Amino acid sequence: MFSALRHLLAYLRPYRLEVSLLLAGLLIDLAFNVLFSLSFQYVIDEAIAKHDEALLYTILVALLAAVVFAAAVAIMRDYLYARLGTAVMNDLRLRMFEHxxxxxxxxxxxxxxxxILARFSTDLSAVQNAVILAIPETILGILGVTTIATLLFIFSWQLALLTLIGLPFATLGPQVLGPRAERDSYLVRHEEAQIASTVQENLGAHAVVRAFQLAPEQTNRFRYKLRSLYRIGVRFNLTTYLVERTPNLTFLLLQIAVFGFGAVKTFHGELSLGELVAFNILLGYLSTYVTALTRVMPPLLMAAGGIKRIQELLGARPQVQEKPGAQVLxxxxxxxxxxxxxxxxxxxxKNLDRxxxxxxxxxxxxxxxxxxxxxxxxxxLLARFYDPDRGAVAFDGIDVRGASFDSLRGQLGIVFQDSFLFNTTVRENIRMGRLTATDEEVEAAARAAEIHDLIAGMPEGYNTVVGERGSRLSGGQRQRVAIARAILRDPQILLLDEATSALDPTTEAAINATLERLGRDRTVVAVTHRMAATRVADLILVFxxxxxxxxxxxxxxxxxxxLYRKLWNKQQGLVVSEDGTRAEVEPERLRAIPILSNLSDTMLAAVARTFLSERLPEGRVVILEGDTTVEKFYIVARGKVVVLKRQEDGSDxxxxxxxEGDHFGEVALLRDAPRNATIRTLTPCILLTLQRRQFLELIQSDPRLHREFDSVVRSRVHPVTLA
Ligand SMILES: Nc1ncnc2c1ncn2[C@@H]1O[C@H](COP(=O)(O)OP(=O)(O)OP(=O)(O)O)[C@@H](O)[C@H]1O
Incomplete structure (x- = not known):
């Protein structure tokens, strides 16, 4: 809690003037409360008891003036709270974003x-509550308790002593339960973030969820997470209510004791009636201040968890850092x-080894x-997104770890498989390659990427907004915008990470031709899993x-x-139509698949004809672990799929x-068995599929083959292949 308060005060440091004005406002508020209490003594003992009408009216008018003044000050305080709360939040947002x-x-x-998003939303709003509510209330509470306790001593040291002896009991609850509530507050924040992540994942996967009727399963997973939040949430809320409740109860008992004792003293003439009333009103304020102090506990405890999570983010150290005095490459x-x-x-x-x-x-x-x-x-490693554990990456012999980021990355133009487009205009998306580029330079880059004519033909031309992640453009158009962006830097070195592999063959060929032209006179390093694309390379590195x-x-x-030859062979015999919608497999290619390797040429030709093409978007589940209804064998003709295995904790x-060229689901041709893994597409895919029923019909049409296949089945039933 103290570390949370320390951080809160640090957030307020740039606003010393506002905080000082706030403090002044709080002091005025306190002074008014004290004067108001004391006025009772004067009204009763001096004005009413002594029939001094002039004094009575003077006090009443003075009180009225004080109320107006205190109200004006309170409005100023509200304004300052509003400014401070918003300013501190924006500072934090900016610091987190920059970090x-x-x-x-x-x-x-x-x-x-x-x-991460939860740290920007729920965690920050908890901190905002603390800044707006908790900090002023805490300061006012502490000032109020000390001032009023002093005044109480002036009235009657016995009554004040009684009050002060009772007061520590009011802090017992917060002391005992506070640390636990603080720990739970962090857990609540963590669980809320998990829930935000689940919602976010679900939103991204809504098409898959609908297509595979996963809604009940997804809702169950969500319900499971909510149960966990419920458990911790109930515990946290109960503890914080108790933290608030116990002092109130103690205080009520104390007030009754003090009032009783004071009444007896007044009865015996040791205290005037005015003093008793004023004392009790002061005691009432003391109770308000103590309650204010305890009321701030829940928001402060809530903020403590939020602050810890925000500080965690701000405290995360970049793994790759620019050295002080880094050299310009x-x-x-x-x-x-x-x-x-x-x-x-x-x-x-080791992901890279020597x-x-x-x-x-x-x-x-x-x-x-x-x-x-x-x-x-x-x-x-080349772009220094990571540093090697051993060894060095060097440009002309200079270790990139000693080079400035600007001079290293300024030489690079990178095109990823799925380059991110921002939801702004085409022009601004391209300009992100070099922020200082003129409109003419942007257009020249678009021409080089062969997308200028298309952009110019759009109703709003370069001012067309591309939609979220560039959704209003086709995959090929997005990629050309990304290439234009990279080209605008006029990079010495062009890095292409599967830059065209998600595109249909015609678009891929066109963009490859563009890249080939743009790559002349530059150093090009292209990652590809398509062996045919390595034809133009001067040097091929095989990993x-x-x-x-x-x-x-x-x-x-x-x-x-x-290995290169092996990879090459694997991709031979898979023919994708030019528009990228269908694929076929050549019979001879099927011989590389163990289960089909012994079939005759005629049979292989028949099997090849039986394969169907399936086009699947990215993120689609092809096979679900445990499913017993899938009776298909798959060959990846285009794209990439991931194999996932369910873990004990329910995660994959x-x-x-x-x-491309890999196959899975071989076992489905042999027997009914629950799938032993989930297969999901990582990129848009074209899969060639062979249905068991059709395959078996073919095999059974030829008794000799049937016998042969039977023996294959017997020999292969044990070592179950993937999925
Ligand atoms: N951020 C990461 N954290 C942990 N492991 C990673 C990370 N990125 C990649 N890997 C792992 O490092 C290994 C090499 O990954 P890398 O992406 O370089 O492979 P690749 O040959 O480019 O594969 P692909 O063709 O599928 O893109 C893989 O086993 C991968 O799972």
Whole structure:
């Protein structure tokens, strides 16, 4: 609690003037309350008892004037509260937002978006409550209690002593229950953030939820999270009410005791009637101040959890930082090198293992390998989104860790598979490549990315707003805007991370041609899982489980008959129609699938004809773990899918990703069995599917094949393949 208060006061530090005026206002408020109490003594003992009418009216007029003045001051205080609350919140929002810009990629993979957003919403509003309500009430409470306690001593030391002995009991409740409530407050905030994350995920997945009738399952998951919030919420609310309630109760008892004792003293003439009344009114104010102090407990406790979570965010250190006095990197002259680079995202296993490579300036380099082999990680280290655990990434021999961010990233233009477009105009989206670019330069970049004519043809031209994440543009158009953005930087080095793999073949070919042209005279490093796209590369780097296992030109690598050749073969025989809507598999390609490898040519041709194409958007569940109704075998003709395994805590763990040429669900051709993993599309996909019923009909039409297949079934039923 004290650390939360310390942080709250730190948030208020830039507003010393406003806080001083507020304090002055609070003192005036207190002074009025004291004067009001004392006036009773004078009215009763001096004016009424002594029949002094002039004094009576003087006191009443003075009181009226004081009320008007105190009310004016109270309005000024309200204004200051309003200003302070809003200003402090905006300061915090800005600090958090700025800090988020500095944090490294690892933070974003670790944190859920909903959790971060909750820190900006519910946590901040709890802090706002504390600033607006709790801080002034606490200050007024403390000032009030001390001033009034002193005055009480002046009236009657015995009564005051009695009050002061009783007062500590009022703090027992908060002392005992406060720390527990503070801990629970953090938990409540955490649970609320979890709920925000679940809602956010559900909103993003609404199409999948509807298509797969997952609403009851999703609602159950949500209900489970609500139950957890309910448990902690009830405990927290009860504890905070008790924190508030116990002092009130103690105070009531105390008030009765003091009043009784005072009444007896007045009866015996040891205290005047006016003094007794004034004393009791002061006591009433004391009670108000103590109550005010206890009333601030719930919002303060609530804010304590929020402040802790905000401070956690502000305290997160960027993993990758610019060194003080970092060197300005000259434009790349000779080569980018990886010198014995080892890197792990989580420390559990190496995602890059002792990688040595050289990318000479001006070359076109392709990075290939199975999904998860570390291709994108190479780009991440090159752009210094991460730092290697061992070894170094160097530009012309200079370790990038010693270089300034601007001079390193200023040389790079990056196009991702799904480049983010902001919900603003096309012009502004492109200009984000270089904020100082003129409109003419923006248009020149759009021309280079071959999207100028299309933009110019739109009713609002470059001022067309692209919608959330660029939703008003097609995938190909979005990608061209992203390329224009990268080109606007006129980068020496172009990094392409699967820049065209989510597009249909015609658009992909067109954009690849654009990129090929734009890549001339630049250094291009392109991650791709499409082997055909490596044809233009001067150098191909082949990765396997984080290691660079082969490198050379396409001709060399095909001749070498190693991993590259294997990956190449896997993608042969899968033909996608130009508009990217259908796919076919060539019979010979099916021979690479163990379960079909022994079929005759005629049968393979028949099986190949039986395959159907399915187009699925990103994020669609193809197979659900435990489902027994899916009777299909799948080949990925386009795109990427992820294999997920349900964990004991109900979450899904990613165990593999499969890409073009990979297959899954082989076991569905053999027998009924619950699927042992969930398969979900990571990108838009075209899947080739083979229905068990149709497949078996084909097989059964030929008794010889039927016998052959039976023996395959018997030999393969045990080692169950994926899903
Ligand atoms: N932010 C991250 N945190 C933890 N592990 C990660 C992270 N990013 C990637 N990985 C893991 O590191 C490994 C290499 O990932 P990387 O993205 O470089 O592979 P890739 O070859 O580009 O795969 P793909 O073709 O599927 O994009 C994978 O096992 C992946 O699961």
């Amino acid at each position: 988020l810009q500095r944090l490294s990629n690892n933070f974003y993979t670790r944190m859920q978006v909903g959790d 000259a434009p790349l002259g000779r080569a980018i090198t990886f010198e014995d680079v080892t890197f792990s995202y989580t420390g559990e296993h 990688v040595n490579l050289t990318i000479p300036r001006g070359t076109n380099v392709a990075i290939v390998g199975a999904s998860g082999s570390g291709k994108s990680t190479v780009l991440g 396997d489980k984080g290691r660079l296992v082969e490198q050379g030109s396409q001709t060399d690598l095909l001749r070498a008959d190693g 763990k990613q165990i593999a990703t499969l890409q």
